[in-house]
Amino acid sequence: MTEHATSGETRIDPITLGVLGGAFQAIGLEMGHALKRMAYSPAAQQVEDLGGGLFTADGREICESDTTPMHIGSIPAYIQGFMRRLEGNVNPGDIIIHNNPYHGASHSPDLCVAIPIFDPAHPNELLAWSASTIHLSDTGGVFPGIAIDVHDVWAESKIYDSLKLYENGVRNEQLWQFFIDNTRTPSYVIGDTEAMIAAGKLGEKRFLGLLERYGRETVMDAVEEFLDYCERMMRAQIEAVPDGTWEAEGWLDDDGRNRGEPLYVHTKITIEGSDITVDLSKSCDNVPTGFNVPFGGSVLPGIYTVIRSVFLDEATFTDFIPQNDGIFRPIKVIAREGSIFNPEFPRSALSRVCPILRASDAAIQALAEVVPDRVAAGSSSIGVGVYTGYIPEKSEYWVHVEINEGSYGGRCGKDGIDAIDVLTVNSRNTPIEETDWLFPLRTERYELRDVEPAPGQWRGGIGIIRSNTFVEGGAFTSETDRAYEPPPGLFGGGTGHTLRLYRIDPEGAEHPLESKQTNYSMDAGSTLVWEQACGGGYGDPLRRDPEAVLRDYLDEFISADGAREGYGVVIDETAEAVDAAATERLRAQRGGNR
Structure with a gap:
């Protein structure tokens, strides 16, 4: 923490500081809108499985788009990851691509496109980064889209580590062709990657505009002041809570290969003054499939997001509290190397969303004793469904990445939210009209699951039920959880409902499925049904x-x-x-x- 962060004094007059703070926020939001409007895949356009913003030269977040925290929050680790190989060798006009999950990526389908921003008066001096990520529909792994049961990091994706797609303003055509040749969905991947390039150039242009108008010293001082301001706000909220240690635990269904072997998740939270430590070290060892979590790219932003949601929920504050690196500074995250939350190379870490959601939910349960009015009862997981098939006339695959919404548990004063992405994800849904129009799928049912919510003084939320019928033969991969351990209630509230996933064959027979499937074949006329888990209740019913x-x-x-x-x-x-x-x-x- 810097000296002036403690004192609360600023080096810029408050009006200019407020104007620049609003400008930073506007740049992040504008980058997000540009990504959504220019992207090509439904996962980017509709689901908003993307993020972008501005970052300091050493990778600290300045501002972000109002999209998925797992995308924006991971970019600092991306920048640190590719700069360890480039060793500062970046120049005006460079554009870097990176997706290595052992060096910062949230997971390998999330490609980062980063543009360095240099001081116009000193062209050799790096000031900041304009960067974004999009979950690409396919990055050339052993199976289309996402896979659970994969052997190692090379099987999950083609790895692009610290590569200059553009150098001094000139595109590397051989690298670009290699990149496009190694995806099953080149149409989507080209469009989404070019959208990230455009959004990055937009962020660069807007930041340079601020430098021209206000001067380098004022702008860079404002960056540091806002980071320090957010740190002070976060520390004040943590310090208001008594010191202590609290723990919670739970189980994931399995690793997608070894059925009937649940995976242990343990979260311990310690508060000392204005510092908070989240320790995941007692959680299970890393697994032999892709059901592991990259530490820098997914564990850190996931835990940062859930801790902020408890201690610094901007909906409860009248003050302007932007999301930036200052909020992260008081939070320390520990995960034992070789655990599911810090896997050893070369384990795959492709399907990481369910474990980090389970750890985030456990963190909330651990804090229930000390801040009961700020937490929710157990929440469900989301369901990532990847539907795929081959298009002979185009010599490429169709891949549809779909998010199936879960629900929150009840919380003090409010019922759990129904049919929503939970905890650290914040994605949207794909309209059924677009799904049916673009892909050989038909949505037969999409509504709230027909079960009674978990009782409580404030009831649990209800997840969705979705039925998708394959018009043509294809396959699907499911990445979801909570089929065996239901979301728990809090303070006397009832337990939620577990997940159900099953296939209905063309003759109408129902076949139960485990929560995780990899490239599961579906005949024409077969239907896949998701019944997402439902949140727990809060308080005495x-x-x-x-x-x-x-x-x-x-x-x-x-x-x-x-x-x-x-x-x-x-x-x-x-x-x-x-x-x-x-x-x-x-x-x-x-x-x-x-």
Whole structure:
């Protein structure tokens, strides 16, 4: 922490500082909009599986797009990763591509495109980076798109480590051709990569515009002031919490190969003054499949995001709190080398989202004792589905990357959010019209799962059910979890529902599937059904407002029997109203029996 970060003094007048802070935020948002508008794949256009922003010369985040934290938060590790090989050998006009998961990448399908920004008055002096990432639909691994059961890092993807796609403004045509020749979906990959180049140039242009208008010293001082300001804000919130250590644990279904062997996840959180340490070292060893998590590119941004959401939720503050490196400084993350959260080379770390979501959820559960009003009950995982097939007339594959939404657990004062990406992801869904239009798939059903939510003073959220029928033969890969351990309730709330994944064959027979599948063949007319896990409840269900229970009944979330059994609320089905006297008697009886 810098000296002026402690004092709170600034070297710039507050008005100029505020203007530049807003300008930084606007640049990040504009880069995100450019990525979404110019990208070619539905995963980028609709799902927003992307991110971008500005970063200091040594990789500290200045500003970011309002998209997926796992993308933007990983870029500092990307920059550190490729600069360790380039050793500072970057020049104006260079454009670097990088996707090595052992040197910063969030995982190998997430390609980073980075453009160095130099001081116009001193062309040899690197000031900052304009960088972005997009999850590319295919990067040339052993299976199309994503795979769970892969042997090592070389099997998961082609690795592009610290390569200059452009050098001094000139594109390396041989590298570009090699890059395009090693994807099954060149149309999407070309469009998405060029979108990242355009967004990077936009960020560079906007930052240079600030330098021209306000001067280098003022702009660079403003960068440091805002990083220090966010650090002060984060530290103040952590310091307000008592010192101590809290732990939580859980289990992942399996590694996608060794069925019936759950994987242990353990999170320990220690607060000392204004510092917080998240230790994942007791979690299981790394696994022989791709179900591991890159430390710098995914573990760090995942934990940073969930800790910020607990301690510095910008929705509860009137002050402007941008997302930047200052927020990360008070957080230390530890993961034992050789564990699932810090795998040993050359283990694959391709399908990393479910483990980091499980660790993030455990971090929230660990903090429930000390900040119960800021946490949620157990949340579900998301489901990443990759659908694929071959297009002979184009000599390329179609690959559809689809996010199946889960749900949050209930939290103090509010029910769990239904049908949403959870914790560290923040992706959107692909409209069913676009799926049916672009791919040989038909969406037969897409709605809230028809189960009753976990009861609580604030009920758990409900995940989605989605049925996709293959019009032509193809295959799918599923990356999801929570088929065996349901999201837990908090403070007396009920347990959520587990995941269901199954195939319906053309004759209508149902075949249960494990949560993780790699390139599973699907005949024409077969249907894949996702029923995502549902979040846990928060608080004693007998304390839920009877009128809220009635609303859930009228909205067909629960039945009259569910109201009675789950909440001790008696509903007059004819009058569609709460029977207050009967409810009071039943709740008194239930309370006395506890």
